[in-house]
Amino acid sequence: MKSFRCRVCDGALFFENSVCVTCGTALGFSRLEREIVPVDATGRYVDGEGLIWHVCRNLNLSGCTWLARFEGGQCESCDLTRVRPADTDQVGLANVVEAERAKRHLLVELDRVGLGRSVGGLAFDLLSSEHQPVTTGHADGVITIDLAESDPAHREGLRDRLDEPYRTMLGHFRHEIGHFFQSTLVRDDAVVTRFRETFGDEREDYQAAIDRHYAEGPPADWETAHISTYATMHPFEDFAETWAHMMHILDTVDTAVAYGLLDEQRVHAVSGMRELVIGVWMPLSTAFNVVNRSMGEGDLYPFAIPAPVIDKLEFTASLLPGG
Structure with missing residues (x-):
């Protein structure tokens, strides 16, 4: 991941920042520019071509900081999520935040290696195992993620039981996208x-x-x-x-x-x-x-x-x- 600086005050930023902690400027991530950019009080950003972008509608739901093309719309990363927990599933929704963060990180990595626009047919089902079993995996372009893996205690318990040296949400996304690219490349x-x-x-x-x-x-x-x-x-x-x-x-x-x-x-x-x-x-x-x-x-x-x-x-x- 690259390092980011605030365009207003030159303060250090991190990939998930929605506000500059130094100067308080509201921010959004421009996928096209691969930069964190300042947005105005209405959540708008005008790029170098004069196109107007808007903060993703899922900012408050999943912490998404990416910019969407239309006001009230969602970004390209959120577009890839086919299924998420219902609004009444508070446990599942709480776990969506880490999963969506990992997905956005994954997409930036894919952009970096030239595969970000090669994901036609790809979709993500982010499912809560609060009420029924969920198996993380890939099938026919659909990556299913068990959102219980967002809970560090749950994830560490599985890591220990399976005698694994490493287990993270980002690691799951990287592994499952490997299955996708094996099937396509x-x-x-x-x-x-x-x-x-x-x-x-x-x-x-x-x-x-x-x-x-x-x-x-x-x-x-x-x-x-x-x-x-x-x-x-x-x-x-x-x-x-x-x-x-x-x-x-x-x-x-x-x-x-x-x-x-x-x-x-x-x-x-x-x-x-x-x-x-x-x-x-x-x-x-x-x-x-x-x-x-x-x-x-x-x-x-x-x-x-x-x-x-x-x-x-x-x-x-x-x-x-x-x-």
Whole structure:
């Protein structure tokens, strides 16, 4: 994520700011400009082309700070939400805020890598499991998110029960969008062949793979070729986990550059994902882990990246525009 400054007072801003905490200016996020911009007392912003934009109608519902094209309308991010909890579901609505925040972050990442306008057919169902079970997943372009994952206690309980090193709402969005792009970008025969050479044969029975994974657990040597135990379940899950980690890496490196922790010229001189992982990401994540330990916290990035996973990361990166 880039760093933002207030156009009125030059104070530091964060991605979700709707008001500058330094000067009090009301703000909105312009997706076209990839900037946080000042809005007037009516929530309007006039861009460089003279077009008038308005703060999204969901500002008070889900904390959405994005600009919409029409007054009283909603933004492009909110347009992608197909289903959300009813207004009477106060628990579900409270959990929508974090989920929508993660979705907006995801879309900015996709814009950054050139895929933000390649999401035709994509929709999100943000469902509350307050009254019925919800399974987070992807099917035919629809990403379903269990909003209970917005509750840190619930999420941490699942992380501990499933023996996972990492579990976040943003991580769920990154993983599920990986399934979406696997279904839309891995189609040509040559790409499918490379996919199978890298991840395995996706024609393996998926339900049987799930049943086996939860009955037997991962292979004993899973760390030699996979980023997580979940990635060992099936080639589809291996791809989605790898895609999510590619996004973890690209976004965190961008953030480190934006805040002066990495030299921008050095990062831009890197050639390809392999060099980025080995030369930039591994030293950076190690430093972050040590900083976290200095604060008495667990590792920020509690994963090892063996050589086969670097190959998988190279494959996912090759699917990006210009990759």
